[in-house]
Amino acid sequence: QATTLEFVLQFGLEISGINRKLDHTLINFVQSPRFLRVGVFILMSSSWKNAVKRKTHKERAQPKARAKWGLLEKKKDYKRRAKAHHERQAELQALRRKAALRNPDEFYFGMHSRSTKAGLVDQDGGDTPLDNDTARVLKTQDLAYLNMKKAADVKKVERLRSTLHLLGNSGPASAGGAGAG
Template sequence: VFLKMTSTTKTNKMKNYIPKRTYRERGQLERRKHLGMLEKKKDYTRRSRDFKSKDAAIKNLAKKAEFRNPDEFHHKMKNMKKNLQTGQSNFVLAGEKKNQRKERETEEKRNIALVNLRLSMEAKKAE
């Protein structure tokens, strides 16, 4: 059986080389073993601090979003375009403007070529 090496299998192999944290188990009474493992205090505090810091970051972002003033001026607003039907504003990236210019130029070239083709066809008909 041949296994095809994909990017997922490569990454799965790489994770085996990264050392993992060992969680130590605190002594549990025999009659309470069925309730599961007890973490050492050091492991618990590390895990809880990590969780609380992530939770605080999420709450901070939520608070910023709540107090955000949509009418406040930002310099990015200069590059925004508003959809008149929905009333939503969207950013226009600089790359999009360049692409629009290129598309307009190619469209103009096509139009000129089409006009020249029509002129030559009319000239042939006239002869």
């Protein structure tokens, strides 16, 4: 049996391309007469495992009782969503750290155009309401633009109707007498 074992180990090593000693657990596994062929298969299969076509596993659908919560989130979708969430959290944490470590006495060129009240930077008020004259001018401009677009659309409709009218009078379809009554 020792010669058979040596042959199996040598054959297996030559097939799989392994040029190193096997550990004792695999040797003991192969020495058992019941697992002699299995041991050879294990040694041979390592070079062929990537060549075998594998079955694509389909993921299940959302159960009908849970349909009110939308589509069932698959693992790859969860991983993408979790990764994006962690990236956002890391970015927010970095911004918080940067704000905490900021030196309030440091000079920035934006300080030239900003005003301060009681030592605090005056925040921009955002959008200021327009005065009545400016709002009236903008509304008339908007109305004029809409009237111009309406006139262009009316002309386009008239042009298309005229081409349809020409198509309806000419050709073998109108000569058939289907509309003559």
